[in-house]
Amino acid sequence: MTDDxxxxxxxxxxxxxxxxxIDDAGIVLDRTVFYPLGGGQAGDSGVLVLADGRExxxxxxxxxxxxxxxxxxEILHLPxxxxxxxxxxxxxxxPGDAVTARIDWERRHKLMRFHTATHxxxxxxxxxxxxxxxxxxxxxxxxxxxxxxxxxxxxAGLAQLVGAAHPLVVGAITDAELDAxxxxxxxxxxxxxxxxxxxxxxxxxxxxxxxFQPCGGTHVANTSEIGxxxxxxxxxxxxxxxxxVLGWAA
Numbered sequence: 001m002t003d004d005x006x007x008x009x010x011x012x013x014x015x016x017x018x019x020x021x022i023d024d025a026g027i028v029l030d031r032t033v034f035y036p037l038g039g040g041q042a043g044d045s046g047v048l049v050l051a052d053g054r055e056x057x058x059x060x061x062x063x064x065x066x067x068x069x070x071x072x073x074e075i076l077h078l079p080x081x082x083x084x085x086x087x088x089x090x091x092x093x094x095p096g097d098a099v100t101a102r103i104d105w106e107r108r109h110k111l112m113r114f115h116t117a118t119h120x121x122x123x124x125x126x127x128x129x130x131x132x133x134x135x136x137x138x139x140x141x142x143x144x145x146x147x148x149x150x151x152x153x154x155x156a157g158l159a160q161l162v163g164a165a166h167p168l169v170v171g172a173i174t175d176a177e178l179d180a181x182x183x184x185x186x187x188x189x190x191x192x193x194x195x196x197x198x199x200x201x202x203x204x205x206x207x208x209x210x211x212f213q214p215c216g217g218t219h220v221a222n223t224s225e226i227g228x229x230x231x232x233x234x235x236x237x238x239x240x241x242x243x244x245v246l247g248w249a250a
Contacts, residue, residue, distance in 0.1 A: 001073030003031035010218035014102035026076030040132030049100035165224040
């Protein structure tokens with residue numbers, strides 16, 4: 001398995017690593033700061049810095065899959081191969097080689113800010129979520145509900161929660177605790193990762209609990225770091241689904 005350092009510290013921008021495997025699917029490292037596509041959040045991009053200082057561009061990060069197509073605990077780094085220099089670097093790499101894995105921090109930080117903002121949105125709209133997408137330029141949540149939503153009211157609510165500077169704490173609960181409290185899982189389409197006996201959680205708020213739910217994504221440490229986000233669109237996707245789209249304020 002790949003040691004996913006971003007789980008413990010989302011602010012790590014780079015790490016030293018060694019190549020475990022290279023194949024047509026991508027590059028597997030023994031440890032990484034790259035978050036793989038999952039839970040609605042886009043995968044990280046960045047570079048692998050080789051021993052001679054050259055940089056191999058990484059376009060995306062994904063979970064590796066086994067022979068049955070099921071995700072494994074390995075993380076694939078997908079290199080760009082559209083240039084001769086990229087292809088040459090890739091061909092020279094081999095298992096055991098040391099590299100520095102470095103993410104595109106500006107892009108990642110936008111993902112962290114938007115992901116945290118979606119947790120605030122779950123507080124403002126306490127309904128089950130049946131769809132999610134988090135990109136550097138927008139984020140959206142699909143809520144399982146029939147009542148209308150007010151764009152201006154949600155934008156104002158987000159601004160209040162961001163301005164209140166609520167801290168965010170990463171924690172964990174046991175599988176048994178989660179089984180005893182199934183309502184903690186707010187997503188209908190994505191289940192929290194299991195298999196280790198504990199489930200990673202995100203708690204927002206110190207004196208007042210704003211949000212608490214299982215989540216494997218990357219987030220900022222305080223809501224004030226989100227900055228100015230606005231609700232750009234509310235759509236009726238079906239009779240029982242309302243989509244809320246977030247964007248950066250102009």
